[in-house]
Amino acid sequence: MGTTVLNERVSVLGKFEAGKLLPVLLRWRGRRYWVQKLNLHHERAEGGDRLHFYSVTTDAGECVLRYSRNDFSWTLEEVGFSG
């Protein structure tokens, strides 16, 4: 079992629910992955930016998505492989 650090920009479809932004679907390297479960969400200030980290389970495994409130960008930080 391990994780791979990627830090790759990705397209994410999100939804606002109860005042919170939640990722629903991500597109990475031409494939689509549905977010099945949000395991933990935390935030961190980085200078003037506020970074949101979503630890999620998709239909292909676990990953961490980062959202920057400064430039509205999504980054796939980490992909985990179970087994």
Add this chain to the structure above:
Amino acid sequence: MKVLHLDMDSFFATVEQQARPSLRGRPVGIAPVDSPGGTIVAASIEAKRYGVKTGTKVAEARHRIPEIIILPPTPEKYRVVHRRFRKIMSDYRGELKPRSVDEIALWMEPGGSEPAESARAREIGAEIKRRIRDEVGEWLSSSVGIGPNWLLAKTASNFRKPDGLFEIDRGNVREVLAEISLTDLCGIAERMAARMQLVGIGSPLDLYDLPPWELKRRLGIVGYYWHLRLHGYAIDREDWGTKSLGHSSVLPRPTADPRRLKPLLHKLCHRVARRLRREGWQAGALTISGTVVSGPAREWGQWGATARLAPTDRHHDIFGQAWQLLLREPPAGPLRKIAVKTYALRPADHEQPSLFDLDRRRGALSTGVDRANDRWGEFTVIPAGMLGSENLAGDAIAFGQDLKLQRETAAD
């Protein structure tokens, strides 16, 4: 009156397992440095079954459990989870007091008979545990202790871990105290236990059974206080005050060379000074200390030096004194860990205006640096001497009282 003490089980490790389901059910250790000499600061419930616990060296943990997963701590996650379970607990009437990042006590509002208070506390305890799983994370287990005072509530929370809900009351207190050792009581460390044993007190039950006058004769006023605590009297509702403020860091490679220690010392002093200003304190004294590695067996020893300071919250003053101490009273061997701690804290608004223009200019410089770092991120503007310390002394979360969380609680 009942006190309800909530203690999150194997907190840091469980939060990591919450974030990454593939870690669940596996032994996990949290260690700031993943090297054989690194120390586990938190172990998962699975790792604890094999004897890995807080303080175990990474090498020993790997020896006991070859497949253990070692992860670095991520303080932001722990603070987020703390805020969420604190919010849940704030829904219940009473006085809330976080005791650390993973522990919160609730002094419940008195009302009704003792059995009714007891039943209500158990009901609320079970509800809080369930809500943490439902609203924060399904993997987050906690143990709740209930007692007539904080000490007994805390003892109860440790008595049936993990996922416990236990009350200590008049009916079972002797039974519980018979099963634990002196050091299981919060506030009794090895030295105090040894002192108690010297005067014939070998167990918590001895402390409970001896009459107060006899305890006072053997241990002084401390003995009397222990009698009161174990008999359910509330004598520990102390304020949650800041007494000292410091930072420490483990060195990737032990060294005694002051030139190599200098950037890290700068960084620790910079962080301490910034926190002093943020919290509104000035420090009147300073200690630098560390763990020294020496001898062919690489034994560990302690080193430390102390000096007074003219009350200050500035990096220039704190580093200047720390650097002088390091040169004047150097450690006997290579340092593996170094810490800077300030104490004798007093509110900064008592500052006596300086007659010297240089002091005012340094004060303005600190304010300017703080504003730039608030706006653009920590360590955007740093003292030149700190260059080279980029990968050392990152964000860390205190086991005891995390100041970020302490500020938030005060503002609630």
